[in-house]
Amino acid sequence: xxxxxxxxxxxxxxxxxxxxxxxxxxxxxxxxxxxxxxxxxxxxxxxxxxxxxxxxxxxxxxxxxxxxxxxxxxxxxxxxxxxxxxxxxxxxxxxxxxxxxxxxxxxxxxxxxxxxxxxxxxxxxxxxxxxxxxxxxxxxxxxxxxxxxxxxxxxxxxxxxxxxxxxxxxxxxxxxxxxxxxxxxxxxxxxxxxxxxxxxxxxxxxxxxxxxxxxxxxxxxxxxxxxxxxxxxxxxxxxxxxxxxxxxxxxxxxxxxxxxxxxxxxxxxxxxxxxxxxxxxxxxxxxxxxxxxxxxxxxxxxxxxxxxxxxxxxxxxxxxxxxxxxxxxxxxxxxxxxxxxxxxxxxxxxxxxxxxxxxxxxxxxxxxxxxxxxxxxxxxxxxxxxxxxxxxxxxxxxxxxxxxxxxxxxxxxxxxxxxxxxxxxxxxxxxxxxxxxxxxxxxxxxxxxxxxxxxxxxxxxxxxxxxxxxxxxxxxxxxxxx
Amino acid sequence: xxxxxxxxxxxxxxxxxxxxxxxxxxxxxxxxxxxxxxxxxxxxxxxxxxxxxxxxxxxxxxxxxxxxxxxxxxxxxxxxxxxxxxxxxxxxxxxxxxxxxxxxxxxxxxxxxxxxxxxxxxxxxxxxxxxxxxxxxxxxxxxxxxxxxxxxxxxxxxxxxxxxxxxxxxxxxxxxxxxxxxxxxxxxxxxxxxxxxxxxxxxxxxxxxxxxxxxxxxxxxxxxxxxxxxxxxxxxxxxxxxxxxxxxxxxxxxxxxxxxxxxxxxxxxxxxxxxxxxxxxxxxxxxxxxxxxxxxxxxxxxx
Numbered sequence: 075x076x077x078x079x080x081x082x083x084x085x086x087x088x089x090x091x092x093x094x095x096x097x098x099x100x101x102x103x104x105x106x107x108x109x110x111x112x113x114x115x116x117x118x119x120x121x122x123x124x125x126x127x128x129x130x131x132x133x134x135x136x137x138x139x140x141x142x143x144x145x146x147x148x149x150x151x152x153x154x155x156x157x158x159x160x161x162x163x164x165x166x167x168x169x170x171x172x173x174x175x176x177x178x179x180x181x182x183x184x185x186x187x188x189x190x191x192x193x194x195x196x197x198x199x200x201x202x203x204x205x206x207x208x209x210x211x212x213x214x215x216x217x218x219x220x221x222x223x224x225x226x227x228x229x230x231x232x233x234x235x236x237x238x239x240x241x242x243x244x245x246x247x248x249x250x251x252x253x254x255x256x257x258x259x260x261x262x263x264x265x266x267x268x269x270x271x272x273x274x275x276x277x278x279x280x281x282x283x284x285x286x287x288x289x290x291x292x293x294x295x296x297x298x299x300x301x302x303x304x305x306x307x308x309x310x311x312x313x314x315x316x317x318x319x320x321x322x323x324x325x326x327x328x329x330x331x332x333x334x335x336x337x338x339x340x341x342x343x344x345x346x347x348x349x350x351x352x353x354x355x356x357x358x359x360x361x362x363x364x365x366x367x368x369x370x371x372x373x374x375x376x377x378x379x380x381x382x383x384x385x386x387x388x389x390x391x392x393x394x395x396x397x398x399x400x401x402x403x404x405x406x407x408x409x410x411x412x413x414x415x416x417x418x419x420x421x422x423x424x425x426x427x428x429x430x431x432x433x434x435x436x437x438x439x440x441x442x443x444x445x446x447x448x449x450x451x452x453x454x455x456x457x458x459x460x461x462x463x464x465x466x467x468x469x470x471x472x473x474x475x476x477x478x479x480x481x482x483x484x485x486x487x488x489x490x491x492x493x494x495x496x497x498x499x500x501x502x503x504x505x506x507x508x509x510x511x512x513x514x515x516x517x518x519x520x521x522x523x524x525x526x527x528x529x530x531x532x533x534x535x536x537x538x539x540x541x542x543x544x545x546x547x548x549x550x551x552x553x554x555x556x
Numbered sequence: 557x558x559x560x561x562x563x564x565x566x567x568x569x570x571x572x573x574x575x576x577x578x579x580x581x582x583x584x585x586x587x588x589x590x591x592x593x594x595x596x597x598x599x600x601x602x603x604x605x606x607x608x609x610x611x612x613x614x615x616x617x618x619x620x621x622x623x624x625x626x627x628x629x630x631x632x633x634x635x636x637x638x639x640x641x642x643x644x645x646x647x648x649x650x651x652x653x654x655x656x657x658x659x660x661x662x663x664x665x666x667x668x669x670x671x672x673x674x675x676x677x678x679x680x681x682x683x684x685x686x687x688x689x690x691x692x693x694x695x696x697x698x699x700x701x702x703x704x705x706x707x708x709x710x711x712x713x714x715x716x717x718x719x720x721x722x723x724x725x726x727x728x729x730x731x732x733x734x735x736x737x738x739x740x741x742x743x744x745x746x747x748x749x750x751x752x753x754x755x756x757x758x759x760x761x762x763x764x765x766x767x768x769x770x771x772x773x774x775x776x777x778x779x780x781x782x783x784x785x786x787x788x789x790x791x792x793x794x795x796x797x798x799x800x801x802x803x804x805x806x807x808x809x810x811x812x813x814x815x816x817x818x819x820x821x822x823x824x825x826x827x828x829x830x831x832x833x834x835x836x837x838x839x840x841x842x843x844x845x846x847x848x849x850x851x852x853x854x855x856x857x858x859x
Contacts, residue, residue, distance in 0.1 A: 084755050084858075127755070127858050128755075129755075129756055129855075129857040129858050130858075229656045230653055230656070231653055231654055231656050234653075250653070251649075251650050251653075251789055253653070254649040254650045254652065254653035254654075255646070255649050257649065257652070257653065258630065258645055258648060258649035258652060258676070259630060259645065259649070261628045261629070261630060261679070263560065263659075263679045263680060263682060264560075264659040264682055264683055264684075265560075265561060265562075265682075265683065266562060284658050285658055285659075285680065286659065287658050287659025287660060287684070288659075289659060289683065435564070437562050459562075459564070459611070460609060460610065460611025460612070461609070461610035461611030461623075461624075461625050461626040462562070462611075462626070463628065463630070471794070471838050472836075474838075475796050475836045475837070475838055476836070478796045479796065479836065488575060488577075488623055489575065489579075490796075491793060492793070492794045492795075492796055492838055493791055493792060493793045493794065494791075494792045494794070495646060495789055495790065495791055495792070496789070496790040496792060497787060497788070497789055497790075498787060498788045498789075498790070499785065499786070499787045500769070500786040500787065500788065500850065502766075502769055502770060502773045502784075502786045502852070503773075504770065504774070507766055507769070507770060524575075524611075524625060525611060526611045526612075526613065526623050526625075527609060527611045527612045527613060529613065
C-alpha cells in the first residue's frame with residue numbers, strides 16, 4: 075500500500091503451489107487456469123487470483139470466481155442488549171425469515187454480509203441477548219453466509235496443521251507441535267548433512283528442506299519402490315533445493331553397512347521391485363501403462379515420484395491413458411529412451427547417496443515412520459557422526475521404550491530422552507478467556523539422544539547392559555533408581 | 557566450532573559441553589594450557605581436548621571419564637549461565653515453526669535476556685538471515701554480544717541496548733518475524749508492526765500471565781494483526797524403567813501362578829515363593845513443569 079514494491083515472489087503466479095484458507099481450514103492446491111477446485115463444498119476457479127498478492131482475501135462470486143474482498147467495517151451497532159437469558163424462551167419462532175426466504179436471498183446474489191444483517195433484523199430475540207451472545211450469534215452466521223477464502227504461501231506451519239487436521243493417517247498422527255520438536259531437537263539447519271527416514275507423505279522431508287534452505291544435503295531413506303513426496307511438492311520449493319536431495323532404498327542399507335553395495339548396484343539394480351505406493355494410486359496406474367508399452371525391451375519401470383506424482387491433496391485429472399496406447403512407435407521409442415535416461419539418473423543419484431552415507435559423518439538423523447523404529451534406528455545410526463543429535467518419532471510409546479533399551483545396550487549414544495508434548499489452545503476475548511481444547515495422546519512420542527564415539531573394545535560386549543556407564547557411576551545410578 | 561556450523565575436531569577457543577552423565581553437564585571454553593576440574597578428576601585442555609573429535613570419551617585424572625560434545629543451541633539452553641528466566645527448547649521449537657523461521661529470515665527479538673532463544677534463532681536463520689535483538693539492560697546486552705562473539709555467530713546478530721517499548725527495534729520494514737518476551741508486550745506492538753516488512757510477517761509474544769495475554773491480543777487487533785491465536789505447549793518426559801509387580805498368592809498351585817509373561821528368573825529359581833511380573837514402562841516424574849508461558853501468535857498482512 076505504501077511506497078513499498080513487494081518483490082514478485084509475493085505475487086500469486088500460475089503453477090504456484092498455494093494454500094487456500096477459510097477460517098481454520100486449509101487446502102493445498104496448484105494454481106492452474108480454467109481448473110475447477112472444490113473447497114469447503116464450493117466449486118471455485120483460481121484464475122482471478124493470479125497476479126494478486128499472497129495473503130489476499132477473496133469472496134466467491136457466481137460461477138466460482140474469486141473477487142478480492144474489500145474490508146468493510148462492521149456496520150452493526152450493538153446498542154441494545156439484555157443482561158441475562160431469564161426471559162428468552164426457545165420456541166423455535168425467533169427467526170422470522172424462513173429457509174425459503176434465505177434461499178431466495180442467496181439466489182438473488184445478495185452479499186453474505188447483507189444476509190447476516192437480514193437475519194439479525196428478523197430475529198426477535200437478538201435485542202434481548204447479552205452483548206456476548208449477540209457477538210457469538212453474528213460470528214456464527216458470518217461463518218455460514220459470509221465466508222471468504224485467503225490464499226497463503228505454503229510453509230511447514232500451514233502444511234503441518236493442514237495435514238494433521240485433514241489427513242492425520244497419512245502422517246502417522248504426527249501433530250504439528252511434535253514436528254516442531256523433531257526439527258529443533260534434531261538441530262536441523264543450513265549446511266548440515268541430514269538423514270531422513272519418513273513415511274509421512276514427505277511432510278517431514280519438506281520441513282527439513284525448508285529449515286535447510288537449500289544449503290547442505292538431505293538423504294532420504296525410503297521403503298518400497300520409491301520415496302513418497304506428495305507433501306514435499308506442496309511446499310513449492312525452487313528446483314535448486316532438489317539438487318542436494320538424495321534418496322536411497324532402505325532395502326540396500328544392509329549391503330551398504332557390510333560393504334557389498336557397489337557390486338550390487340551394477341548388477342542387480344535392475345531387479346528393483348516396482349513402486350508399491352498405497353497413497354499414490356495415480357502414479358501406479360500410469361506406471362502400468364508404461365510397463366505394457368515397454369515390455370518388449372524388458373526395461374524396468376522406475377517411477378520418479380518426485381516429478382510424476384501430483385500432491386495427493388489436490389484433485390488432479392488423471393492422465394488420459396488412451397493416448398499412450400494409441401501412440402506412435404516413435405513415441406514409444408522416445409518413452410523408452412526417456413525412461414532409460416531417468417533410470418540412469420536415478421542410479422547415479424543412488425550411488426551418490428551411497429557415497430555420502432559411506433562417509434558415516436551425517437550431522438543428524440530423523441526417523442518418523444509407520445515401521446517399528448528399533449531396527450531402523452540401529453541401522454541408520456551407523457551413518458551418523460559422533461556428537462550429533464538424532465530424533466525418532468513414533469505414534470506409540472511402547473516401541474520407543476524398546477528402542478531406548480536396545481540403544482542403551484548397543485551404546486555409543488548418550489542423553490537418551492523419551493518425551494511427548496501437550497498442546498493447549500486458548501480463546502482470548504475480553505472477559506471470556508479460557509482454554510479451547512486439550513490435545514493430548516494423539517500427537518505421538520519422541521525419543522532423542524546424542525551420538526558419541528564408539529569404543530572398539532566395548533562394541534564386542536554389546537550384550538551387556540549399560541555399557542556407557544562406568545562402574546563408579548553405575549553404582550550411583552542404581553542407587554537413584556532404586 | 558560454531559553454533560551455526562558443525563566441525564569434526566575440537567579447536568583452541570571452542571565452546572564445548574562436558575557431559576558427565578545423567579543430565580549432568582556444563583559448558584567450557586577450550587584453551588591451551590587450561591584445566592577443568594570435574595568430579596572424576598582434572599581435564600587438561602592441551603592434551604585431552606585440542607585436536608580430538610567432538611563426541612570423544614575423555615579420561616580424567618582419577619580414572620573416571622566424560623564425553624565432550626559439540627555445542628548446539630539446545631545444549632546451550634540447558635547449560636548457559638542464567639542472567640534472567642529463559643525459554644526452553646519445547647517453547648523455542650513451536651516459536652520457530654509458528655514464526656516460519658528459515659535460512660534467510662530477518663528476525664527482531666526483545667529482550668535478549670540470557671540469549672537462550674537468540675542462539676536458536678541465529679541457528680535457524682543462518683547463513684543468510686539476521687537477528688536484531690534489543691535488551692534494555694546494559695550489562696546483559698554486553699554479555700550477550702560477548703557470547704555471540706565467543707560462539708562465532710556475531711556476524712548474524714545485532715544487539716541494541718535500548719527500550720523496545722519506547723524506541724522500538726531500531727530497524728523498520730525489514731523483519732519477517734518479531735518475538736517479544738517483555739513484561740508489557742502490548743506497548744511494543746506498534747514498534748513490532750513498524751519493524752515487520754511491508755508485505756507482512758509473523759509475530760509472537762510470550763507471557764506468563766493471562767492478563768498480559770488479554771492486553772496483547774487487544775493491542776494486536778487494534779493494530780490490524782490477523783490470525784491471532786494463543787497456545788500453550790507442555791513437555792511430558794518419561795523415564796524408561798523396568799517395573800516388577802509381584803503377583804499375589806491366591807492360594808493356587810505354584811505352576812498356575814507363573815504365566816508366560818512372568819519373570820524368567822522366577823522360573824529358573826527352584827522354589828518361587830511368589831511370582832513377579834516384569835514390564836517396561838514410561839514413568840512420569842512425580843513433578844513436572846506445569847506452565848512456562850502463553851504464546852500468542854499473529855500475522856501482519858499486506859492489507
